[in-house]
Amino acid sequence: MPEPVRLLVASRNTKKLKELRRVLEAAGVSGIDLVGLNEVPEFPEAPETGATFEDNALAKARDGAAATGLPCVADDSGLEVDALNGMPGVLSARWSGGHGDDAANTSLVLAQLSDVPDGRRGAAFVSACALVVPGGAERVVRGSWPGAIAREPRGDGGFGYDPVFVPEGERRSAAELTPEEKDAASHRGRALAQLVPDLAALAAR
Incomplete structure (x- = not known):
């Protein structure tokens, strides 16, 4: 058996690693060993100063690949609210001032x-x-996942703004969906699914 290809996922969020693993399994892609940032030597990570999600994702993936010599997948994601002119957008993780305070960001x-x-x-x-x-x-x-903002948080699954986001055609919030339901519909699931042919080609090398 050939050695599996090591693929760096530029995240310390174990949920993101699990999500990509589920996407690959669902697509029947094997021969890829996913590693997170916690499993490689530390390297300086550029701040997320891009004007778009694409800018930030590409910067993170380039940094990871250059520092480790491994192929690297990175994502940048967030919530765009129509009534806020598309904000918080790239500022989603630090909308309330601090970085990654889900409850404060959601409350704001x-x-x-x-x-x-x-x-x-x-x-x-x-x-x-x-x-x-x-x-x-x-x-x-x-990948984009349309929906609407609820009046109050519901559910304890997922992370970030999931408890207040009700996907189109759903009565439940994203935090009330099963992981499998979320993968099948979510923005990250939709984006990662587009990379499956590239990752399958990587595994076949």
Whole structure:
């Protein structure tokens, strides 16, 4: 048996690694060993200062590939709210000031939408995923998951803004879906699915 190809996932979020693993399994892709940032020597990571999700994802994937010599997948994702002119967007993780305070970020969005009627609470989760192969190809794809913002948080699955995001055609919030349901529909799942042919080719090398 050939050695599996090691693929760096530029994240310390174990849920993201599990999500990509499930996407690969569902697509029947084997021969890839996913490793997170916690499993490689530390390297300086550039700040996420890009104007778009694509800019940030590509910068993270390039950094990871250059530092480790491994092909690298990185994503940048967030919530775009229609009534907030597409914000928080690339600022989603630090919307309330600190980085990654899910409860504070969610509370701020709800407060900003407190006077917005149900018919104008449209939103979408957006994910850009980049794959960079050292000395080889670069590819960036985008997935979008449309829906609306609920009046209060519901459910304890997922992370980030999931408890207040109700996907199109659903009554439940994203935090009330099973992991499998979320993978099949989510922005990151949709973006990662577009990279499956590239990852399958990588595994076959």
